[in-house]
Amino acid sequence: MSSGTSDPNKPNVLDMARQQLAVAAKHLDLDEGLHAALAVPKRQLIVNFPVVMDNGTVEVFQGYRVQHNLSRGPTKGGIRYHPDVDIDETTALAMWMTWKCAIADIPYGGAKGAVKVNTKKLSRRELEKLTRRYVSEIGIIIGPNEDIPAPDMGTNAQTMAWIMDTYSMQRGATYTGVVTGKPIPLGGSLGREEATGRGVVTSAEEACKFLNISMDGARVVVQGFGNVGSHAARLIEEKGAKVIAVSDATGAIYNPGGLPIHTLISRYAHREGGIREFAECDKITNEELLELDCDILIPAATAEQIHEGNANRLKARLVVEGANGPTTPAADSILSGKGVFVVPDVLANAGGVIVSYFEWVQDLAAFFWEEHEVNAKLERIMRNSFHNVLTTMHQHKTDMRTAAYIIGVKRVADATITRGIYP
Numbered sequence: 407m408s409s410g411t412s413d414p415n416k417p418n419v420l421d422m423a424r425q426q427l428a429v430a431a432k433h434l435d436l437d438e439g440l441h442a443a444l445a446v447p448k449r450q451l452i453v454n455f456p457v458v459m460d461n462g463t464v465e466v467f468q469g470y471r472v473q474h475n476l477s478r479g480p481t482k483g484g485i486r487y488h489p490d491v492d493i494d495e496t497t498a499l500a501m502w503m504t505w506k507c508a509i510a511d512i513p514y515g516g517a518k519g520a521v522k523v524n525t526k527k528l529s530r531r532e533l534e535k536l537t538r539r540y541v542s543e544i545g546i547i548i549g550p551n552e553d554i555p556a557p558d559m560g561t562n563a564q565t566m567a568w569i570m571d572t573y574s575m576q577r578g579a580t581y582t583g584v585v586t587g588k589p590i591p592l593g594g595s596l597g598r599e600e601a602t603g604r605g606v607v608t609s610a611e612e613a614c615k616f617l618n619i620s621m622d623g624a625r626v627v628v629q630g631f632g633n634v635g636s637h638a639a640r641l642i643e644e645k646g647a648k649v650i651a652v653s654d655a656t657g658a659i660y661n662p663g664g665l666p667i668h669t670l671i672s673r674y675a676h677r678e679g680g681i682r683e684f685a686e687c688d689k690i691t692n693e694e695l696l697e698l699d700c701d702i703l704i705p706a707a708t709a710e711q712i713h714e715g716n717a718n719r720l721k722a723r724l725v726v727e728g729a730n731g732p733t734t735p736a737a738d739s740i741l742s743g744k745g746v747f748v749v750p751d752v753l754a755n756a757g758g759v760i761v762s763y764f765e766w767v768q769d770l771a772a773f774f775w776e777e778h779e780v781n782a783k784l785e786r787i788m789r790n791s792f793h794n795v796l797t798t799m800h801q802h803k804t805d806m807r808t809a810a811y812i813i814g815v816k817r818v819a820d821a822t823i824t825r826g827i828y829p
């Protein structure tokens with residue numbers, strides 16, 4: 407997904423993020439100057455850097471780190487490795503992080519980083535060198551008190567370990583708090599890896615209660631089988647739901663009787679051929695998957711999957727957004743007209759950054775929590791946030807996305823006003 411896509415159904419993601427902000431600004435009657443300040447990032451760093459590849463040639467890569475807003479604390483947000491990523495997409499993702507942290511009421515502003523790269527074409531050694539060089543380049547603006555990266559699409563705990571090590575080596579001391587989503591022995595938090603998926607499922611549970619959908623036997627479709635989708639599918643199956651379809655980069659699979667999620671994760675997800683090698687199912691396309699008759703649809707792949715061109719054909723009653731930006735504003739209006747209840751990304755997928763916050767707190771205190779504490783605290787924040795958004799939705803007679811934005815934007819605006827504008 408590139409922000410500059412030519413598909414008319416897929417607007418520039420930064421325009422999309424600004425449109426969503428504008429709707430909330432209107433509800434809040436936000437001061438025009440303040441709105442203008444929130445519509446732009448505070449800092450955008452673009453870095454071009456060389457890496458010596460395994461065959462001895464030099465390749466130049468482009469990377470980004472964008473800090474959108476730091477009124478409520480240091481900035482926080484993942485690092486994405488993807489061939490189509492660009493500065494606009496990274497900026498939109500940073501802006502979404504600002505609202506996400508504010509809605510969950512954790513003391514961070516929003517940031518995002520990215521490198522334009524197809525990781526499938528790199529050896530492990532090349533990937534490590536690329537990561538270390540990228541961190542050296544953005545090292546001037548990240549830090550435990552400044553801006554704390556984490557995993558996102560294309561990066562994982564190993565990437566975070568290299569980031570922590572590079573930042574630390576350059577300073578001559580170990581700084582575990584510079585990055586979250588690390589391996590457990592290096593200052594990672596128990597429960598972090600599955601946290602986004604767990605938060606998605608907690609949101610789905612709360613939404614089901616509100617909509618009177620029984621989780622027991624609910625038919626669930628999950629788009630994407632990466633960190634978010636696979637854990638969400640596993641945890642929702644444990645709650646008694648039936649996952650009838652999932653997809654990964656190789657395509658989608660469907661079985662109305664339910665798919666064995668544990669088997670798919672342990673035996674198929676990491677194969678070259680992916681989940682499509684599983685036999686007892688129908689092979690379908692990604693488009694068909696989104697339009698399946700189901701109770702809950704969890705888009706957990708990439709942005710702009712539900713758009714003007716397919717929103718009308720969606721049959722789910724409830725959409726819980728695991729990905730960032732999976733629904734375009736045009737699709738939002740269509741879904742709301744059809745009575746589809748959408749739990750927006752900035753609320754539904756906040757579990758990752760919430761447990762990242764716990765990890766950072768544990769690193770700074772050098773005191774580590776048990777997994778049940780992490781999960782209980784995560785679920786409490788998710789449920790509280792969900793109910794705050796629901797109450798705001800009723801007060802403003804709007805949808806969940808706008809209500810979430812109203813809360814997030816107001817918290818950031820209030821912090822800015824209370825701090826005052828320097829000098």
Ligand code: GLU
Pocket residue numbers: 482483484485554555556557558559586730755756758759760762
């Ligand atoms: N990349 C994740 C997100 O989009 C997690 C960010 C974090 O943990 O800082 O929310």
